[in-house]
Amino acid sequence: MVDRFGSILVAQVTTAGMERHRDDLVAALAALPGITGVQFRNDTGSRDLEGLESYVETAHGAVPDRVEIMENETRFSVPISGGQKTGWFYDHRLNRARLRRYAPGSRVLDLFSYIGGWGIQAATAGAREVVCVDSSASALEELDRSAALNGVEQKMSSRRGDVFDVLARLREEKERFDIVVIDPPAFIKRRKDQKQGEKAYQKINRLAMELLVPDGVLFSASCSHHLTRDALLLAMLRAGREIGRDLQILEQGHQGPDHPIHPAIPETEYLKAFTARIS
Template sequence: MSETVDYPALVLKRGEDTRLRAGHLWVFSNEVDVQRTPLTGFEPGQACAILDSRDKPIGVGYVNPHSLICARLVSRGLEHALDRSLFVHRLNIALSLRERLYEAPYYRLVFGEADGLPGLTIDRFGDVLVAQTTTAGMERLKEPITEAAIKVLKPAALWWKNDASIRELEGLPAYADLGYGEASLPLRVREGGLEFAVDPIGGQKTGWFYDQQANRDQLARFVKGKRVLDVCSYLGAWGLRAAALGASEVVCVDASASAVEAIEANTERNGLADKVKAVRADAFDHLRALREARERFDVVILDPPAFVKRRKDLAEGRQAYRRLNELGMQVLAKDGILVTCSCSYHMPRSLLLEGVQHGARHLERQAQVLVQLQQAPDHPIHPAIPETDYLKGFLLRVVPA
C-alpha cells in the first residue's frame, strides 16, 4: 500500500461529495460537517485531506475558513502532498499542451483549476514568468511553486503580480514583486509577427491578455484595406494586429493615459505609425462623439473590461453591454464587421448576443454571426467547472435590415 499524506481531515456532509467526484474542485462552507471538523480549527491556506461523510478520501486540498469557497481540491487520493514534486508534475503537463499549441514561448502556462492548480495563474513571456496567486492556499505554496518553475522552465525571472481584487475575499494583501532572478521592465511579448512592450507590474492583470490571441487571429479575413476602430484598446493588440494584416487606418481608444502612451510606443516599435492613431477617451463618450461627427468604420472592435463582476451586477452590466454594442453599430459602415466580447463569467453568451440583436433591431439593421469567439486554448475549459468558461464573443456582419 502506498504512503498517504498526514494532513488534518476536512469532512463533508452526506451527499456533498457528488460535485467533487464529478470533477469540480471547490468546497463551499455549507458543505462541510462542522460538527466533526470545525472550520475554525483551520488556518487560512492550511493543507487538508478532504473526506466524504463516510470518511472515504476524495483528495488533498487546502482550506480557508474565512471564505465562501472554503476549500479547494488539488490532488485526488491521499498519495501526493502539496509540495515541489506535485507542482513539477503539473507544470510539465501544462507545458506539454502549450508547446503543442505554440511555436514561441508566449502564452498562459497555468490556468488555475483547468490545469489542476486552483488559485494559480502563470503567464510566460519568453524566459520570464509572471504569476498570480488568488487563494490563501496557493499563497502559502509560493516557495514550492517557484522551485518547480525553476526546475521545469529554467526562467531568467519570476514576477509575482498579486493585486487581483479577488484576493480580498481570501484576506490576502495586494502586492507585486520579483520572486526570483533578474529581469528589466518592460517585458516583451510577440504575437502575429509583432512585438509589444508589457508592464506586468503597472499593467492590467499579468500585463497581457493571451486569452484573446486566437480571436485576434480571426481578423485576417476581414480587415484588409478597411478602416478599423479598436475600443478599450489597452496596449493596442487588436488594433495593431489589424494594421499589420492590411487595414488602411486604425483608431485605438482607451481611457488610460498610460495605455495610450503604450499604444503609441508599440505602434512606433512595429513600424505602423502611418496607419494607427491612439486616442485617450471614455469608450461610451468617444463612440457618441464619433456618431455625432458621422464617422464610419468598416470594422469596430469592442473588448471592454468586465461589466459584470458579481452575479448581482448582471442587470446593470447587461444594459452596459447592450448600450456599448448599439453605439458601436452606430459608427459601423452599412456592410460592416462588429467584433464584440465579454470577459464576464456571469454574463451568459446568449444575453450578450441578445443585446447585440436588440441594438441591431433598434437601428433597423440585421446582424449575422460569422464566428463565435471564446478564450484561446492556453486557457482550457474544464468540463466540470463552468467557471473556467468565462470569455465569450462574436464576430458579426451588420447590414441594413
C-alpha cells in the same frame, strides 16, 4: 494564473488557499527549464474579497519592466510590471488572428484597446487606418511604442477617455468605420451586477453599431464568466433592434488552448466572442 514571456513568468494569485502555498509555487516555477525570473502581479481587486494584501513582487531572479513578444506576425512591447493583469491577454490570440482576415483596406475602431493588441494587428494585416480608445494614458503610450516596432505608427491614432463618452463624440462627429472591436473588461464581476452589466453590454454594442458602415463588421467579446454566450448574443441582437440594424453571425470565438476549459468548472469557460456583419 501564470503567463510566460520567454524566460520570464508572471503569476497572479487570487485566492487565499493558493496564497498559503506561495513558496511552493515559486519553487515549482523557478525549477522549470530556462526560467530566469518570476514575478507576482498580485494587485488585482479580486484579492480584496479573500482578505489578501495587494502587491507586485519579483519572487525569483530578475524581471524587466517590459518584454517584447511576437503574436500573429506582430511585435509588442509588453509592460509586465505596470500593465493590466500580467501585462498581456494571451487568451484572445486566436480571436485576434481572425480579425486579421477582415482588416485589409479597412478603417478600424479598437475600443478598450489597452496597448493595441487588436488595433495594431489590424494595422499590420493591412488596415488603412486604426483608431484606438482607452482610458489609460500609460496604456496608450505603450501602444505608440508597439506601433513603432511594427512601422505602422502613421496608420494609428488614439483617443483617451471613457469609452462610452468617446463613442458619443464619434457619433456626433459622424465618424464611420468598417470594423469595430469591443473587448471590454468584465462588466459583470459579481452576480449582483448581472442586470446592470447586461444593460452595459447592450449599450456598448448599440453605440458601436451606430458607427459601422452598412455591412460593417463587429467583433464583440466578453470575459465575464457570469455572462453566457447566449446572453452576449442576445445583447447584440437587442442592440441592433434598437437602431434598426440586422446582424449575421460570421464566426464565433473563445479562449485559446492554453486556457483550457474544465468540464466540471463552468467558470473556466469565461471568454466568448462573436464576429458579426451589421447590415
